[in-house]
Amino acid sequence: MEDWRRIDIDALDPESRLTDEQLRLVDTDLVSYDDVLLKSRQVKALLSKGNYSDSLRLALTNPPYHSDIEDTRLFNLSLVLEVLTSVKQAQMSNIVQALDIDQQDILVKYLYKAMSQSQSQIHSGILLAWFEKTIEITGLGPILRYMSDRRLV
Amino acid sequence: MSLQPKVFSFFDGAIQDHCFFGSNNQLLAITQDKDIKIYDASTQQLLQILSGHEAPITAIDVSAEGLIVSCSQDRNAIVWKPYINQQTGVLDFKKDLVLLRINRAAICCRWSPNGKKFAVGSGSKVVAICYYEEENDWWISKHIKKFIKSSVLSIDWHPNNVLIACGTANFHTYVFSTFIKSIDTRPSPSCWGVKLPFNTLCGDFVSSTGGWIHDVSFSPSGNVLGFVAHDSTITIVYPSEPNEPPISMVSVKTNYLPFKTIKFLSENELIVAGHNCFPILFTGNEENWSEQKSIDPAAKLNSKNQSGNKLLIGDEEETTTAINMFQQMDLRGKVVSKQSTKLSSTHQNTITSLKFFSKHQISTSGNDGKVVIFNI
Incomplete structure (x- = not known):
């Protein structure tokens, strides 16, 4: 009863692994670098007017998901980060409240992504404040959806 | 009828599954590791311990005729038939081993509504459809394995006794036909399909944010399908016609921990429960579903800013x-x-099983070792 349990029988079964293709549930639009570049100009315009709520919403709209366009994804991340770091702590809750539930999910994804990047570590205090305020409003759902969703930002 | 839930707490340790059976739901069967314990629900007396499995039991279910099926990590299912022992005058059980022919643990089992077949979902990427063959005095197991790419975690039967829905660990919910000539009458055409030979795929749905499908449920009419996944969402599907995309698919993103069970009360009401530790009533239609109330009087719904439990x-x-x-x-x-x-909730840990007790009552059991009857 004991010994055969230690054999990794799944390694011998070619069908035991699911491919990324099989795990990709919903087809997402391919977002190009230029799309994000265009978006970034609009976001910056909104930011300079002090319209944080709309600029965050725009930065979170239509994020690039595909894993083969890492530079585009990082570009969008830096855009989101730029908005997040320009907001004062007192305003955070109102801005999160103004987002719809899908955008809140995407925001949490970007917060996790940002925390995993070494270059954004200087902002960790701000990121944690955002995370705290967001979860206060949204509850635990977005964290679980961040973990289960295959569409990584 | 009092509004307070009735709590049974017999032993420490998690309960994988439970079921009430007998006349007036007098008897209660609870899994405890490799055994099933039978209690008298009114006197709370232990009547019987059914042992036969060699590994922990993963699910039990009772049929319309009062037969109990249990399935286990030992890759077998056992059908237990209650009878009154003539010599001793007490309740006893006749044990029938069912060879499922699977090479991984059995995970979930459900009787068809008429009690002629049962389905067992397993880790070997198959659903075993089992039925009794009189001439051989033997339970036959037929496999559904086309399309299924990973473990089958949950099963529910359509009221026509032919279709089953199964939720899997690769985030898909499938609807299959289990038509068996010798025992089934040909079902009337429905939104799921017209001709339904065994192993027909009638539906394949995913929740947009992924996650294991913990439980599936058909509505009483069978025309609506709901499932809960590990992304804390509830998805309700309204199929249109065979091979056509559904009329609508409502995905409710909740702010609770993931739900492990889902049950439709009517076409417009459903109950979910799981890692949040208390059952919640949701109501809705093709356009929108929203949470209504907590079934557990001791726990409140998450308000805008706070966790309810x-x-x-x-x-x-x-x-x-x-x-x-x-x-x-x-x-x-x-x-x-x-x-x-x-x-604050009645259950102190994850609710893993939710069943109907009567028309206005549900029973739940979970990892805290409690069985609770809630009034809806």
């Missing part, structure tokens, strides 16, 4: 703040913590 702190003044702790260490040389870890 809070830790109960023993006494306001005794809240163990750091200051308090150090003061106590200074005065008494030890910490007397009065902070309790009790949740």
Whole structure:
């Protein structure tokens, strides 16, 4: 009863692994670098007017998901980060409240992504404040959806 | 009828599954590791211990005729037929082993509504459809394995006794036909399909944010399908016609921990329960579904800003703040913590199984070792 349990029988079964293709549930639009570049100009315009709520919403709209366009994804991340770091702590809750539930999910994804990047570590205090305020409003759902969703930002 | 839930707590340790059976739901069967324990629900007396499995039992279910099926990690299912022993005059069970022909653990089992077949989902990427063959006095197991790419975690039967829905660990929910000529009458055409030979795929749905499908449920008419996944969402599907995309698919993103069970009360009402530790009623239609109320009177829904299921702190003044702790260490040389870890809800841990007890009552069991009957 004991010994055969230690054999990794799944390694011998070619069908035991699911491919990324099989795990990709919903087809997402391919977002190009230029799309994000265009978006970034609009976001910056909104930011300079002090319209944080709309600029965050725009930065979170239509994020690039595909894993083969890492530079585009990082570009969008830096855009989101730029908005997040320009907001004062007192305003955070109102801005999160103004987002719809899908955008809140995407925001949490970007917060996790940002925390995993070494270059954004200087902002960790701000990121944690955002995370705290967001979860206060949204509850635990977005964290679980961040973990289960295959569409990584 | 009192509004307070009725709580049964017989032993410590998780309960994988439970079911009430017998006349007036007098008897209660609970899994405890490799055994099933049968209790009298009114006197709470232990009547029988059914042993036969060699590994922990993963699910049990009772049929319309009162037969109990159990399935286990030992890759077998057992059908238990209750009878009154003539010599002793007490309740006894006849045991029938069912060879499922699977090479991984059996995970879930469900009787068809008429009790002629049962389905067992397993880790070997198949669903075993089992039925009794009179001439051989033997349970036959037929496999559905086309399309299924990973473990089958949950099963529910359509009221026509032919279609089953199964939720899998690769985030898909499938609807299959299990038509067996010798025992089934040909079902009338429905939104799921017209001709339904065995192993026909009638539907394949995913939740947009992924996650294991913990449970599936058909509505009483069978024309609506709901499922809960590990992304804390509830998805309700309204199929249109065979091979056509559904009329609508409502995905409700909740702010609770994931739900493990889902049951439709009517076409417009459903109950979910799971890691949040209390059952919640949702209502809705093709356009929108929303949470209505907590079935557990002791727990409240998440309001806008707070989690509804809070830790109960023993006494306001005794809240163990750091200051308090150090003061106590200074005065008494030890910490007397009065902070309790009790949740406000009736269940203290994940609810893993939810069943109908009567028309207006549900019974739940979970990892806290409790069986609770809630009034809806």
